[in-house]
Amino acid sequence: MLATVHFLYPQPSVIGGFLRVGHTGHRRLEALHAAGKLNFNRFVFDAANIVKQIELLKALTASGCEVVLDPQFAEMAVVGKFESSVSRLPWANPNAPWKASDFGRESNLDPARR
DSSP: OOOOOOOSSOOOOOOOOOEEEOSSOHHHHHHHHHTTOOOOOEEEEEGGGTTTTHHHHHHHHHTTOEEEEEOOTGGGGSHHHHTTGGGGSTTSOSSSSOOGGGGSTTOOOOTTTO
16 A cells, blocks of 8 residues: 655755865865866855965855855854964954954954955
8 A cells, every 4th residue: 555645734844064175185176176076066165364365265166055154253263263373364353362352342343454
């Protein structure tokens, strides 16, 4: 006996997955994309790594992929993460990881403008 499935609501669409491009391995992803073997169409790039990964970003964008840039704001408030490459981003606090007081009325920090 076969069962008939009756949907009470419209079937949900498939949830789209994103592939986060890490700080290494982007050359391999470029090769997979060029060979037509990269089975993703949504990608997240970290802002701190974007300069060395720009060719991959351009190739993915040109082929119609969705690309999201992670500005890494949360990492700029953590000592261990700040001391890595995120401290060199233009919108980072130049002296130390962000604190809540950096965003108060008495502060002159405007990361959005940077």
